[in-house]
Amino acid sequence: xxxxxxxxxxxxxxxxxxxxxxxxxxxxxxxxxxxxxxxxxxxxxxxxxxxxxxxxxxxxxxxxxxxxxxxxxxxxxxxxxxxxxxxxxxxxxxxxxxxxxxxxxxxxxxxxxxxxxxxxxxxxxxxxxxxxxxxxxxxxxxxxxxxxxxxxxxxxxxxxxxxxxxxxxxxxxxxxxxxxxxxxxxxxxxxxxxxxxxxxxxxxxxxxxxxxxxxxxxxxxxxxxxxxxxxxxxxxxxxxxxxxxxxxxxxxxxxxxxxxxxxxxxx
Numbered sequence: 352x353x354x355x356x357x358x359x360x361x362x363x364x365x366x367x368x369x370x371x372x373x374x375x376x377x378x379x380x381x382x383x384x385x386x387x388x389x390x391x392x393x394x395x396x397x398x399x400x401x402x403x404x405x406x407x408x409x410x411x412x413x414x415x416x417x418x419x420x421x422x423x424x425x426x427x428x429x430x431x432x433x434x435x436x437x438x439x440x441x442x443x444x445x446x447x448x449x450x451x452x453x454x455x456x457x458x459x460x461x462x463x464x465x466x467x468x469x470x471x472x473x474x475x476x477x478x479x480x481x482x483x484x485x486x487x488x489x490x491x492x493x494x495x496x497x498x499x500x501x502x503x504x505x506x507x508x509x510x511x512x513x514x515x516x517x518x519x520x521x522x523x524x525x526x527x528x529x530x531x532x533x534x535x536x537x538x539x540x541x542x543x544x545x546x547x548x549x550x551x552x553x554x555x556x557x558x559x560x561x562x563x564x565x566x567x568x569x570x571x572x573x574x575x576x577x578x579x580x581x582x583x584x585x586x587x588x589x590x591x592x593x594x595x596x597x598x599x600x601x602x603x604x605x606x607x608x609x610x611x612x613x614x615x616x617x618x
Contacts, residue, residue: 356613357385357410358606359535359594364389366603372401379405381607382614387533387592388432389413389440395428408433410590411507411533413440413477417459426470436473436505436532439463444481447492457499464504475505475532483516491518497527507533507592510582511569514541521578521585534582534589536609537596538575539568569595571608573616583617591617 358378360367366374371394378386384407391398391412402409412434414425429437439460446452460476467474482493493513497506508531513520524531572579572593583591593609595602 355382355384356536356591356593356610356617357387357533358383358610359387359389359413359592361389361413362593362595362598362606363602371397372404375401375407376405377603378606379407381603381610383593383606383610384408385410385590387411387413387438388434391432391434392425392428395431398432402432410434411436411438411475411592413438415439415441416463416474417442417456417476422463422466423470426467426472429472430470434472436475437467438475438477438505438507438533440477441479442476444479444485447481447485447496450487450492450495453487453492453495454499457496460504461499461501464501468503473503473505473532475507477507477535478509478512478516480512480516483513483518491516493518497530502530504530505532506530507535508586508589509535509537509594510579511535511537511539511577514577521581524582524585524589529588531586531589533592534586535594536572536579536583536591536613537594538570538572538577538579538609541576568599569597571605571612573612574608579612580616583613 363374386407386409388398388409392414409432412429414437416422416425417439464474483491485492487495506527510520591613593606595605598605
């Protein structure tokens with residue numbers, strides 16, 4: 352393992368909404384010293400205070416930058432929080448349909464990477480399952496996207512969603528090598544019907560909300576069907592970021608179980 356793991360704070364979003372500083376403190380009590388905040392631009396001052404109080408750092412952070420008309424604001428907030436790499440977490444499936452779609456998104460990401468570099472930051476993208484399930488000439492559209500990216504762009508592979516999307520995730524990670532800077536570590540069932548259960552663009556829920564509602568049966572690392580041990584071995588230098596889209600139990604217990612499993616199994 353390249354360092355102690357991080358945790359995506361979206362996992363504890365309800366606690367964050369109720370008491371941001373208290374939620375970050377609970378994460379630190381589990382043993383996490385690193386986190387990946389989400390929606391941090393509007394609450395940068397609060398996150399800064401919470402991180403300082405709990406001795407937390409944020410190597411990466413999620414923010415919707417690809418469609419932003421003011422990326423400089425996001426990069427300024429990231430710099431304030433000491434975030435090294437800003438990652439766009441989501442572009443919906445209907446924009447991952449053709450080779451032109453992949454090229455268009457890659458062009459935008461390359462521009463943003465250059466802007467981030469001017470601010471002393473990295474920039475990257477985080478996948479869901481459709482980037483792998485959506486095929487162009489028999490190939491996952493994610494492959495076309497990555498081929499068009501500048502090599503400086505950071506990749507964050509959500510290893511649960513790539514697996515659900517039908518990809519051999521360890522093989523993918525070995526091919527991409529050190530281009531993958533971060534991996535989302537989560538576990539749970541991997542079934543053929545999961546992909547079709549994902550919300551459409553017409554869903555009344557936002558996609559993250561719908562994902563959480565549909566996949567509350569995600570499990571701590573090592574408890575499901577994903578094959579987390581093989582995934583970790585295939586990306587020895589990527590920072591591990593624990594995440595649950597949904598969890599039926601106490602979510603702090605869930606991330607604590609993943610933290611403990613990683614400490615035991617990610618050598």
